[in-house]
Amino acid sequence: MTIQVDGLSKRYGQKYAVKDVAFTVTPGKVTGFLGPNGAGKSTTMRSIVGLDRPTSGIALIDGRRYAEHRAPLGCVGALLDAKAAHRSRTARNYLTSIAATHRIPRSRVDEVLAATGLSSVAGRKVGGFSLGMGQRLGIAAALLGDPGTLILDEPVNGLDPEGVTWVRSLLRRLADEGRTVFLSSHLLSELALIADHVIIIGRGSILADAPATALTESGPERVRVRTSDASTLARLLAAPGVRTTTTTSDALDVEGVTAEQIARAAQQAGILLTELTPRRRTLEDAYTALTRDAVEYASS
Structure with missing residues (x-):
């Protein structure tokens, strides 16, 4: 029905x-x-x-x-x-x-x-x-x-x-x-x-x-990166369309570049990566993006 x-x-x-x-x-x-x-x-x-x-x-x-x-x-x-x-x-x-x-x-x-x-x-x-x-x-x-x-x-x-x-x-x-x-x-x-x-x-x-x-x-690819030199890696990856979010002192979530591109940039700069994990967009990610401007009771 x-x-x-x-x-x-x-x-x-x-x-x-x-x-x-x-x-x-x-x-x-x-x-x-x-x-x-x-x-x-x-x-x-x-x-x-x-x-x-x-x-x-x-x-x-x-x-x-x-x-x-x-x-x-x-x-x-x-x-x-x-x-x-x-x-x-x-x-x-x-x-x-x-x-x-x-x-x-x-x-x-x-x-x-x-x-x-x-x-x-x-x-x-x-x-x-x-x-x-x-x-x-x-x-x-x-x-x-x-x-x-x-x-x-x-x-x-x-x-x-x-x-x-x-x-x-x-x-x-x-x-x-x-x-x-x-x-x-x-x-x-x-x-x-x-x-x-x-x-x-x-x-x-x-x-x-x-x-x-x-x-x-849908949406940009997201990659979880872990390294002891996260701040340097973030500066290396900075470019139009690339977004890096620091999750902990040694971890980044990166959007706008592939895992392979991140690995190559780190290798050329001599930065050791201890994690490099492509992450599929979750339903929560999609929901948050769509409702960001539609929340009636948003927390400050």
Whole structure:
């Protein structure tokens, strides 16, 4: 099921949370949705599932608005707030009440409890759950209708390393089954391990919409250099288009020249190199470059 967002705008007074946002999320891929705090990620996701009404534009899932689907839970599973369950309810009771609205059998409740590792605490009240357990319960609710589309806002928030690995494996499997997986996360290193496609938003506008590999393979080559004479090497390499950044007293990150060019310059000057490592551009590098001027709450 394809998610299609076209000309989506949401205004609060004179301020736009999102403005003329357009993108498509296709099945069979994990699509990451990135942006600084206040960039418009949550507003966009809430608009897709009908929790926010756009000022203009449209968001469709499989060609229809979320509310127009006869059985929305069988179409879209969403985790937008891990604290949605009432504190006084047990995990099983919470999921059972949701299942009843769509005539989902109780056996499915037991299946998602087991799939999310919550079977042993199914009878406990949600108020006593840790943040990670609440996340697992939210994911269980999203999976309840066996949907073709998953929309998840920060699904690994609060999870321990085992839980993060489990979510990664789960989402990869769901995408490989041909489902649409759309998630936001601030853990860029984790998202880089799973995302096939990345959409980046800043100040309410789309900054990038591309395969993850296209973002990481673009940009200047970066080389990590380690030497006891880093300052001299930096002066030797100084030239238009070359950027050197001192990371420690004996290490440099160099952009704009190749590792071979650095090695030759060092050899000619009699400088011993103890490390010379070409570094591939990371998703974090690409994200930082794209959002540098779009951060709403920048630290001084």
